Amino acid sequence: MIQIENLTYSYDQKTVLKNLNLTIPDRMKIGIIGESGSGKTTLIKLISGLYEVQQGQIIAEGKMSVVMQGNKLFPFTIRENITCGHEISENQIWEAVRIAQLEEWVKSIPDGIDTFTGVRGDNVSGGQAQRICIARAIAQNPQILILDEATSALDMETSAHLIEALQNWWKERTVISIAHRKEALDFCDKIYRLEEGVLC
Ligand SMILES: Nc1ncnc2c1ncn2[C@@H]1O[C@H](COP(=O)(O)OP(=O)(O)O)[C@@H](O)[C@H]1O
Numbered sequence: 001m002i003q004i005e006n007l008t009y010s011y012d013q014k015t016v017l018k019n020l021n022l023t024i025p026d027r028m029k030i031g032i033i034g035e036s037g038s039g040k041t042t043l044i045k046l047i048s049g050l051y052e053v054q055q056g057q058i059i060a061e062g063k064m065s066v067v068m069q070g071n072k073l074f075p076f077t078i079r080e081n082i083t084c085g086h087e088i089s090e091n092q093i094w095e096a097v098r099i100a101q102l103e104e105w106v107k108s109i110p111d112g113i114d115t116f117t118g119v120r121g122d123n124v125s126g127g128q129a130q131r132i133c134i135a136r137a138i139a140q141n142p143q144i145l146i147l148d149e150a151t152s153a154l155d156m157e158t159s160a161h162l163i164e165a166l167q168n169w170w171k172e173r174t175v176i177s178i179a180h181r182k183e184a185l186d187f188c189d190k191i192y193r194l195e196e197g198v199l200c
């Protein structure tokens with residue numbers, strides 16, 4: 001379960017989150033929309049512990065994987081970008097590759113999953129990089145998956161296939177997904193809008 005109580009967060013003089021409350025029961029899928037600059041990424045950084053809470057409290061139990069907005073690849077292979085040095089079985093790696101809609105592409109390139117992604121991920125497209133980041137999150141086998149505009153570079157069709165493939169995988173997991181297109185959140189049990197520092 002994730003429980004957020006009276007969360008207030010400011011950058012210098014600018015208050016972005018104001019007494020925000022949110023309770024997410026286990027296995028619930030939550031969507032968050034809101035204008036650019038409304039504080040969605042700030043909220044995710046607080047939930048995932050990247051930012052320290054200033055006021056209020058956040059209780060989050062369970063292993064968490066976060067696909068950050070604009071997530072970058074490391075200058076390594078696709079496989080290494082997925083495992084990130086963790087002991088992950090071949091089966092689990094390939095399950096993540098399949099769910100993230102990477103299988104067809106990975107199998108079609110000469111070096112396959114051992115392909116170097118480039119110094120700044122420049123050997124792969126933006127959509128492929130996003131899907132590698134999603135595969136990385138899945139392969140860590142988290143109880144909680146957080147996606148911050150993680151499918152923004154995917155076309156509608158790939159995005160739909162991805163969500164379909166995730167249906168079974170995330171049955172037993174909790175999901176928080178931020179997206180611009182509301183259609184990308186059709187799978188959610190509940191969708192909130194972040195506006196003026198609160199969720200409504
Ligand atoms: N590191 C930072 N320092 C100062 N202001 C920031 C910082 N990060 C974000 N902001 C500001 O906080 C507000 C919320 O940003 P953000 O959480 O990224 O919104 P969203 O993800 O909804 O677009 C914006 O006005 C943004 O300019």
Ligand SMILES: [Mg+2]
Nearest residue numbers: 040041042069
């Ligand atoms: Mg953002």
